[in-house]
Amino acid sequence: xxxxxxxxxxxxxxxxxxxxSTVFGFATQRSHxxxxxxxxxxxxxxxxxxxxMWAMAVAAAMLGFAGLTSAGLLNxxxxxxxxxxxxxxxxxxxxxxxxxxxxLASGCGNKTLLRISSGSLKSFVVFVxxxxxxxATLKGITAxxxxxxxxxxxVPAVTPSVSLRLVISSFLALCLVIWALRNPAMRSxxxxxxxxxxxxxxxxMWWVSGKxxxxxxxxxxLQEAFLATNSGRAESLxxxxxxxxxxxxxxxxxxxxxxxxxxxxxxxxxxxGGFIEAQLSKTFRWEGFGSVEDVANHLxxxxxxxxxxxxxxxxxxxxxxxxLSTLALGSFIATAGILAGAVLSLKYQIWRLDSL
Numbered sequence: 001x002x003x004x005x006x007x008x009x010x011x012x013x014x015x016x017x018x019x020x021s022t023v024f025g026f027a028t029q030r031s032h033x034x035x036x037x038x039x040x041x042x043x044x045x046x047x048x049x050x051x052x053m054w055a056m057a058v059a060a061a062m063l064g065f066a067g068l069t070s071a072g073l074l075n076x077x078x079x080x081x082x083x084x085x086x087x088x089x090x091x092x093x094x095x096x097x098x099x100x101x102x103x104l105a106s107g108c109g110n111k112t113l114l115r116i117s118s119g120s121l122k123s124f125v126v127f128v129x130x131x132x133x134x135x136a137t138l139k140g141i142t143a144x145x146x147x148x149x150x151x152x153x154x155v156p157a158v159t160p161s162v163s164l165r166l167v168i169s170s171f172l173a174l175c176l177v178i179w180a181l182r183n184p185a186m187r188s189x190x191x192x193x194x195x196x197x198x199x200x201x202x203x204x205m206w207w208v209s210g211k212x213x214x215x216x217x218x219x220x221x222l223q224e225a226f227l228a229t230n231s232g233r234a235e236s237l238x239x240x241x242x243x244x245x246x247x248x249x250x251x252x253x254x255x256x257x258x259x260x261x262x263x264x265x266x267x268x269x270x271x272x273g274g275f276i277e278a279q280l281s282k283t284f285r286w287e288g289f290g291s292v293e294d295v296a297n298h299l300x301x302x303x304x305x306x307x308x309x310x311x312x313x314x315x316x317x318x319x320x321x322x323x324l325s326t327l328a329l330g331s332f333i334a335t336a337g338i339l340a341g342a343v344l345s346l347k348y349q350i351w352r353l354d355s356l
Contacts, residue, residue: 004219006227013213013228014265017205021266024201024237025273029114030281031194033057035316036102036111039342043350052180053195054320059173059180060199061325065206066169069162074210077159078226079234081313081328085154091330093150094312095319095337096344098240101304103345104297105130108316109239109305110270117274120287122294126302127243133306135244142307150311157329168327202236202321209262210234230261236325238318240309242267312337 027033031053038050068074076082102108105126107115112130115123136142160168180186180195213227214234229235230245242263252258278284289295309315312334314323320338323331 004215006215006219009213009215010227013208013262014260016208016212017228017262018265018269018272020201020204020208021237021269022273022276024198024266025110025114025117025270026277027194027197027201027273028110028270029117029274029277031190031198033194033198034107034111035320035338036107036342039339040103040346043343043346049183049185049191052183052186053191055176055180056186056192056195057199057202057321058324059176060196061202061321062169062176062327063173064200064203065325066166068203068206068210070166074206074234076162076165076326079206079210079326080231080236080238081319081323081326081331082157082159083328083330084157086157086328086330086333087151087154087313088330088333089153090146090150090311091313091319091334092337094308094310095334096341097304097308098312098315099308099338099341099343100345100348101301101308101341102316102338103301103342103349105301105305106298109243109309110315110317113239113267113270114274115287117271118278118283118287119285122287122289122298126298126305128247129299129302130240130306130309131243131247133303134240134310135248135306137307137310138241138244143310146311160327165327172327199321199325202325205236205262205266205322206234206325209236213262228260228262230263235262236322237266238263238314238322239267239270240306240315240318244306244310308341 032050033053034050035054038054041047041050069076105112106123109130112123112126116127133142137146185191209226209229215225215227217223218225226232226234230241245261246264246267249258249260249264289298305315312319313330314334316338319331319334324335
């Protein structure tokens with residue numbers, strides 16, 4: 001077996017992840033791709049365009065992931081979202097919390113980063129609070145609560161074969177595309193092209209972590225390894241736990257055990273991509289809190305997203321794109337919880353306005 005330069009390969013994995021996440025940030029900023037925005041458009045204006053964009057992105061991600069597994073370039077059972085157990089209550093409760101919180105905080109994890117790159121100081125506060133809450137749910141006080149409550153309930157997972165995965169993914173993707181293209185607005189390249197780019201980035205991130213950065217036998221540990229990942233498994237984009245790891249890396253920068261990972265550089269990549277687009281479109285504007293209630297909403301929303309996102313093992317990108325591409329049952333449960341939580345939060349805000 002040829003000798004592998006692990007340090008050099010890890011660096012290449014990080015640069016590839018940074019580049020892809022920069023493209024992701026630019027594309028989502030330019031197209032206003034946002035799951036919370038999509039739900040808000042439906043509830044407030046009955047406009048399904050952004051939800052159809054999300055559906056197209058999911059379709060591209062599903063087909064791409066199925067293609068990677070069919071070609072033998074990725075083992076689905078070694079990805080972050082596919083496991084032997086489905087923590088159904090964790091996914092449902094965490095999804096509801098995240099969905100409710102992202103409306104209060106004016107956007108999900110990815111949208112928070114994009115708003116920071118466009119000059120939102122209140123989104124910077126959301127980032128910090130969300131990261132702290134997420135880290136506490138990974139390793140701190142809320143982690144103890146999570147492990148001893150919702151994580152206790154689970155059911156065995158069923159993993160489809162590679163050929164069945166391709167059939168299911170193709171069928172679901174076709175349904176999503178047909179559903180999306182019923183909307184005349186989705187026949188414009190300004191709608192379907194960004195969705196295709198976003199879905200393709202998810203697939204390429206799977207390839208980077210699951211194939212390019214995969215070592216069947218690490219020269220030091222003699223164990224298989226997925227280089228530069230926090231989970232030790234194949235990963236794609238997600239923005240809850242990576243925010244926690246980013247804050248941890250920044251706070252303990254001089255600690256040599258704190259190293260860059262795909263998740264951390266992806267956070268920086270989205271910030272850079274969003275900033276570039278904001279500058280090109282001249283939409284960069286400084287933004288602060290408007291009132292005490294505005295502060296409270298964003299703080300509560302940030303905590304709910306941090307706790308809920310870790311409990312659900314992902315956000316609108318982590319579960320809603322990366323997770324769904326794997327056909328993991330937990331990802332469907334978590335995504336449904338996120339959407340339901342967002343609708344409830346929007347209805348709550350409408351009620352609050354009507355009661356004033």
